[in-house]
Amino acid sequence: MTGQTNTRLADLFGLAGWSKGELARMVNRQAAAMGHPQLATDTSRVRRWIDMGETPRDPVPRVLAALFTERLGRVVTIEDLGFVRHGRAGKRRDVRHDDNPDGLPWAPERTAAVLTEFTGMDLMLNRRGLVGAGAALAAGSVLTNAMHDWLHADPTRSGAAPSAVDPLHADPAGYDRYEAAPIGSEEIEALERSVEVFRAWDASRGGGLQRKAVVGQLNEVGGMLAYHHPDHLQRRLWGVAANLAVLAGWMSHDVGLEPTAQKYFVIAAHAAREGGDRPRAGEALSRAARQMVHLGRPDEALDLMKLATSGAGERLLPRTKAMFHTIEAWAQASMGRGQAMRRTLGEAEDMFVSDKGEDKPSWMQNFDEADLHGMQALAYRTLAEHDPGAAVPAQRHAKLAIELRRDGHDRSKLFDHISLASACFIADDPEQADRYARLALVSMGETSSHRTWDRLREMYRLTGEYAGYTKIDHLREEIATALPKAPANRPRTGEV
Numbered sequence: 001m002t003g004q005t006n007t008r009l010a011d012l013f014g015l016a017g018w019s020k021g022e023l024a025r026m027v028n029r030q031a032a033a034m035g036h037p038q039l040a041t042d043t044s045r046v047r048r049w050i051d052m053g054e055t056p057r058d059p060v061p062r063v064l065a066a067l068f069t070e071r072l073g074r075v076v077t078i079e080d081l082g083f084v085r086h087g088r089a090g091k092r093r094d095v096r097h098d099d100n101p102d103g104l105p106w107a108p109e110r111t112a113a114v115l116t117e118f119t120g121m122d123l124m125l126n127r128r129g130l131v132g133a134g135a136a137l138a139a140g141s142v143l144t145n146a147m148h149d150w151l152h153a154d155p156t157r158s159g160a161a162p163s164a165v166d167p168l169h170a171d172p173a174g175y176d177r178y179e180a181a182p183i184g185s186e187e188i189e190a191l192e193r194s195v196e197v198f199r200a201w202d203a204s205r206g207g208g209l210q211r212k213a214v215v216g217q218l219n220e221v222g223g224m225l226a227y228h229h230p231d232h233l234q235r236r237l238w239g240v241a242a243n244l245a246v247l248a249g250w251m252s253h254d255v256g257l258e259p260t261a262q263k264y265f266v267i268a269a270h271a272a273r274e275g276g277d278r279p280r281a282g283e284a285l286s287r288a289a290r291q292m293v294h295l296g297r298p299d300e301a302l303d304l305m306k307l308a309t310s311g312a313g314e315r316l317l318p319r320t321k322a323m324f325h326t327i328e329a330w331a332q333a334s335m336g337r338g339q340a341m342r343r344t345l346g347e348a349e350d351m352f353v354s355d356k357g358e359d360k361p362s363w364m365q366n367f368d369e370a371d372l373h374g375m376q377a378l379a380y381r382t383l384a385e386h387d388p389g390a391a392v393p394a395q396r397h398a399k400l401a402i403e404l405r406r407d408g409h410d411r412s413k414l415f416d417h418i419s420l421a422s423a424c425f426i427a428d429d430p431e432q433a434d435r436y437a438r439l440a441l442v443s444m445g446e447t448s449s450h451r452t453w454d455r456l457r458e459m460y461r462l463t464g465e466y467a468g469y470t471k472i473d474h475l476r477e478e479i480a481t482a483l484p485k486a487p488a489n490r491p492r493t494g495e496v
Contacts, residue, residue, distance in 0.1 A: 006053045008082030009064075013050060016071045020046040023067070030063045039063075055083050065121065075121040075260055077114070105150035111270040115241060116222030118263060119248075122215050137262050140292050140300025143285075144307045147266075151273060151281060151311035182227055188236050191221065195243045196362065202251055203366060204408050206449030211251040218244040238275030242268045243363060246284050253291050256450040262288055279320060282312030283363060289327050294451070298331035305331070317358055322351035323367045326375035333379040336386035345376055370404035373397045374412055377419045384426045394423035411452070414443050418455045425462040434471050437463075437479070444482050453483055 013023070024041045031039040036059050048054040055061075061078045068076040106114055194217060201210045221241045229237065249264030265288040272280035285308040292301035305328050312320070325348035332341040352372055380394035398420035405413045417440035424433035437459060444452060460479045466472040 004053045005051055006049060006082040008080065010050050012068050012072070012076065012081065016068060018071075020050075026067055027060060027063050030067055031059060034059060034063065034066075036063075053082075062117075065117070066124065069121045069124060073125065075118060075125065075263070077118055077121065079114075105147050106270055111267070111274055112222050112225040115225070115245070115267050115271070116219060118267065119215050119219035119222060122248075122260065123212070123219060137259050137295070140289070140297065140303040143266065143288070144303045147269070147285075148307060148311070151269070151278070151307065154276075182229060183224055183233070183237075185233065185236075188233060188240065191217070191240045192236075192243075192362075195240060195247070198244075198247055199362075199366070200408060202247060202254070203412065204410050206251075206254055206411050206447035206452070211248065211255065214244055214248045214251060218248055235275045235277075238271050239277060239280070242272035242275060242277065242280050242284065245271055246287060246363065249284075250287060253287075253294070254449045254451055258291065258295060261291060265291070277361075278311060278313040279316050280361065280363060282308040282316065282324075283320065285311070286324055286327055289331070293327070293331050293334055294454075296334070298334035301331040302328060317355070317360065317364070318351045319355045319360060319367060320364055322348045322355075322372065323364070323375075325351060326372065326379065329379045330375065330382060333383040333386075333390075336383070338383050338387050338390065341379055341383055345379060348372065348376075366409070368404070368406070370401050370406065370409070371412065373401035373404065374416055374419075377401055377416065377423070381419045381423045381426075384423060388426055391423040391427035395420055395427065398423065410443060411447050411449055414440055414447060414449075414452055415455060417443075418452070418459055422455075422459045422462055425459070425465065430466045430469060430472055433462075434475050437475055441478055441482055456483060 016023075018026070020043045024043050024046050027041045027046075028039055031037075031041075039060070041060070045054075045056070049056060056064075061081060061083045064081055065076050065078050068081065198210055198214050198217075218241065221237065221244060225234075225237055225241060228234070245264045245268035249261045249268060252258075252261035252264060265284050268284035268287075269281040272278070272284055285304050289301040289304035289308060292298065292304060305324060309316070309321075309324055316324075325344050329341045329344040329348065332344060349372070352369070374397070377394050377398035380390045380397060383390040384394055398416050401416045402413060402420070405416065417436050421433045421436035421440060424430070424436060440456070440459075444456070456479060460476065460483070463472055463476050463479070467476070
């Protein structure tokens with residue numbers, strides 16, 4: 001007990017709109033449903049949690065997390081409630097500190113526990129038909145400051161995973177009633193193949209239709225990580241967890257669940273680092289950086305990219321460096337820094353052509369020449385908002401990206417068409433803009449990506465300069481018909 005108000009719990013309690021007596025009764029009912037009928041919470045106990053900073057014993061934090069998750073329609077974890085987990089990790093920062101609310105970084109056994117708890121809550125939202133978009137994103141500088149030293153150090157392999165034969169000393173939130181058991185290389189190979197299937201689906205159709213399946217698979221992997229396998233298998237399992245967490249984050253970002261997406265990217269970075277794959281951890285953080293640019297926070301994206309690049313270590317391949325540079329360039333373009341953007345894109349091209357054909361990890365397979373041009377098109381098109389002359393190279397790169405796109409990358413091709421049409425509007429070429437905009441509209445219905453709607457809204461804004469042109473007026477009507485109503489307070493965005 002701290003003797004001070006638990007402000008995080010107090011804020012969530014105020015949002016939920018319960019009385020203290022109501023919450024006490026719900027805790028008792030929910031605990032009984034979870035197999036703890038002996039719990040007898042009362043109003044005075046709830047008051048001590050909120051007003052005096054008392055941390056309740058297990059299972060109460062998990063019960064409260066489940067209740068608030070259902071009530072608020074977004075994932076609420078134990079850390080979100082302002083409670084400190086008491087595990088075997090030793091000392092760490094108090095999670096109530098506003099500059100690091102999640103207590104980052106996590107110890108290895110806590111990574112599996114947080115992964116399982118968070119995915120379980122996310123799945124509960126899916127089952128109840130709720131949506132999880134009400135939380136706040138952590139600032140990029142907060143993540144950078146919290147994770148810098150940890151990411152640059154090598155993980156300790158001995159004892160990195162808890163043993164399932166001693167469940168009394170492990171965090172119970174991490175098990176989610178999953179009976180941990182050993183698995184072999186064949187099972188891990190099957191999990192690795194499933195990642196490829198999910199990745200291909202996301203590239204083709206967007207994140208909406210398979211997100212729940214990816215989260216469910218990640219939840220199962222979290223349970224598997226509760227068992228201490230031989231080191232070579234445990235590393236591969238951490239790799240599967242990292243890949244699935246990145247996919248879950250990217251799919252969540254694709255459908256507008258931004259705080260949920262950020263949490264998955266952080267989970268992915270932890271999982272990759274525990275598996276000894278620092279480049280993968282860096283790539284996970286680069287996804288969080290792309291998300292920040294999309295949400296209009298390019299300065300925070302640059303903070304994250306510094307961490308992603310330095311934390312990835314010396315094993316970072318040239319092609320991965322090229323991809324990182326394109327994200328930095330896009331952030332610079334969003335800030336109107338044309339000279340810096342052009343220099344960074346030049347470095348990206350140099351890195352890309354210096355690639356010697358080394359065996360690339362599976363998570364880099366999709367960054368090919370088409371993606372390089374697609375990101376260059378996006379950067380120039382973004383800069384064109386500040387410098388209209390950038391619309392010409394934006395068109396050139398977008399056309400090259402479209403020509404080079406492989407089958408199965410429908411969403412990226414759609415973004416290329418929108419970038420190209422937008423650049424044509426900025427370049428005062430409405431005839432060509434109309435042509436490419438209609439090609440984008442044809443494929444809109446084949447994806448489940450909210451980001452396409454965001455980009456289409458941006459293009460619609462540009463069409464306003466040509467209102468009164470019959471052809472463009474018809475195009476505006478078609479765009480308005482294709483778009484759902486914009487959610488309230490949706491930030492101006494753009495992403496590839």
